[in-house]
Structure formats: structure tokens, C-alpha cells
Amino acid sequence: MRIDYVIKAIASLLEDGELVYVGLNSGPALLGAFLARDMLKKDIDIVGVAEAFNPNSITFSPSTGSPFFLEGSPVMTTADSFDLAQKGKLDVMFLGPAQVDQETNVNLTGIGGYEKPSVKLPGGAATAYLMPLVKKMILWNLKHSKTTLVEKVDFVTGTAKHSGNRVYLVTNLGVMRYNRAKRKWEILYYYPWSEYEDFEKNTGFPFDVANGTVVLVREEEMAYLDKIDPYNLRSSLDF
Template identity: 70%
Template sequence: MRVDYVVRAIAELLNDGELVYVGLNSGPAILGAFMARDLMKKDIDIVGVAEAFNPKSITLSPSTGDPFFLEGSPVMITVDSFDLAQKGELDVMFLGPAQIDEETNVNLTAIGDYERPKVKLPGGAATAYLMPLVKKMILWNLKHSKRSFVKRVDFVTGSARLSRNSVYVVSDMAVMRYDRSERRWKVIGLYPWSTLDEVKERTEFGVEEENPRVISITEEEKRFIEKLDPYELRSALELP
């Protein structure tokens, strides 16, 4: 599955010593975090909305907030994770916005006019609070197009524009890093099926390359993902 490559790309962005927070409905993010910790043997701690600290293992379910995460794991309530963010001690957080723009603004609220939206989105929960605080924000979107990667989001649910943190995007076409000094997105990773020109064509704002490498995945890594997702729930994220 192509989404397996996205999981692999997410795992690569995690580093030793990081405290990683995974939110709701974040299948690729939780799979990537566990791949980084358990297969790549990176020294990371995983917390999230299921309120468990470093769950021993998972079986992917429709919600990453499923309480089965608590089995055999210490409890770490959400408010404590948010307190760590306020203190500058939360290293990584994932978000899956419907829209991302050239200034790191994200939209999880509504498409179109807020008063009469074309699409009402789930909402941002603590997005506005957390985005400027975490040290590394990893955004993921599996429908890389000009409708998702826009010049300006329809509604600013949250933003890292005024922060100094690191911001990355992992999509089904590329991995990108936000360069604060140049205020531009840089393509740092591509997949076997994508090219820089295609990424540019599917992005409403300008992007530049930064020695992008082709992301690969091994058979061992595929088997690892399949073990955590035996019901192939991630297949629902696959595009035609």
C-alpha cells in the first residue's frame, strides 16, 4: 500500500529522546511512531489522547483514542501532556489538516465561508494552543492537491507562523520542511511514484527542492505495519 510509505516517512522524522504525542484519528501517525520505536529502535516515548504512557503495543482501530491502548501501560492524562507543551517539553505532535497553506496555517474547521461552509470539518480541539508550543509539528495529508495545499486556508484553526519550531508535512506525494529563514516549503523527500514537478503542479503555493531523496520501504517494515493493522484499516486512506 502507498500509505505504508507514508508511515515509513513519518517514522524517519522522529529522533531519539523525543516525547511524541498522537491525536485522534491518526492512523499513519501512530503506526509511524511505533515503527520508529519498536522496529527502528529509536529511544522515543509515545503518549496521546488514549491517555497511556508508552503503550507496549497496539492493534489499529478506527480511533486512536481507543482505551485498549491503556492495557498494561501507565496512565498519562491529556491535561498533563498539554502542561508539558506549555512548559516546552512536548517534542512532537501530529495533525491531519484538510488545508495547509504557505505560512504553516492549518484548517480543521470549515471549507468555504465560515458562516455558510461548503464542508464542516471535525474541528481543531487544542490545535491553536499546541501548534506554536511543540518543538516539532508533523502535518500529514494523504490527498496532496491544490484543494489541500492552498495559498491561504479558508479558516485558520491553528498556526506555527509566529513560532520557532520545526514544521514538516508528510503527504502521499512528498515530504516537505518549512524553511523559516526563507519562509518557503522545501521538498526533502519523494516516493517512487512522485516527482518534484508533480508536487509543484499539485501545490497552490511555491515549493523548492532540498536534495530530496526517494523514500523506500523494506519487506520487514511492511510486515511490521501489517502486524499492527491486521484489519487493513489504513486501506481506507488509499487513493484510487
């Protein structure tokens, strides 16, 4: 499945020693974090909105807030996670916005005018608070297009514009990284099916290329994902 390459890309962005916070309904992020820890052997700790700290194993369910996450795991409250972010000790957080723009602004509020949006989105929760505080922000959106990667978002739910943190964007075409020195997004990873022209046709702002690396998924990594996703729920995320 192509979604497995997205999961591997997410796993590849995680580094030893990081405390990784997985938000609500972030299936690719959750699977990517466990793939990084268990298969790529990265020394990371995983925290989720179910308030579990570094579970030994998981069985993937429709919600990353499911109580399954607590089995065999100590508890770390959401308030504790936010406190760590304020102290600069929360290393990684994932976010799935509907729109991302050329300045790292994200939109989880609504499409169209704020007073009468054409689409009302779920809302930002703690996005505005956490986004500039987390050391590494990994955004993900599985519909890379000029309506999702836009010059300017319809509503700024949160931003890392005034922060010094690292920001990545994982999509169905590959991975982009925000270069703060250039104030510009740049391609970091491709997938076997994507090329520069695909980014050019489907991105609503100028960008550069930092790397030509292609993300590959090994058979044993696919087997691991099948093991922790016995109901094949990630197929619903495939594209």
C-alpha cells in the same frame, strides 16, 4: 500499499529522545510512531489521546482513542500533555488539517466562508494552543492538491507562523519542510512514484527543493505493519 510509505516517512522524521503525542484518529501517525520505535529502534516515548504512556505494543483499531491503547500502559492524562507543551517539553505532535498554506496556517474549521461554509470540518480542538508550542509539528494530508495546499487557508484554525518550531507536511506525494529562514516550504522526501513535477502541479504556492531522497520500505517493515494491523485497516487509507 502506498500508505506504508507515508507511515515510513513519518517514522523517519522522529528522533531519539523525543516525547511523541499522537492525536485522535491519526492512524498513519500512530503506526509511524510504533514503526520508528520498534523497527527503526528510535528511543522515543509515545503518548496518545487515550491517555496511555508508551504502550508495549498495539493492535491497530479504527480509533487511536480506543481503550486498547491503555493495555499494559501507565496513564498520562491529556491535561498533563498540554501542561508539558506549555513548558516546552512536548517534542512532537501530529495534526491532519484539510488545508495548509504557505505560512504554516492550517484549517480544520470549514471550507468557504465562516458564516456559511460549504463544508463544515470537525474543528480544531486544541490546535491553536498546541501548534506554536510543540517543538516539532508534523502535519499530514493524504490528498496533495491545490485545494489542500493553498496560498491562504479559508480559516486559520491554528498556526506556527510566529513560532520557532520545526514544521513538516507529509502527503501522498512526499514530505515537505518549512524553512523559516526563507519563509518557504521545501521538498524533503519523495516516494518511488512521485517527482518534482507532481509537486509543481498539485501545490498552490511556491516551494523549493531541499533534498532528493526517496522513501523506501523494507519487507520486514511491511511485515511489522501487517502484524500490528491484523485487520488491514490501513488499506482504507491507501491511495
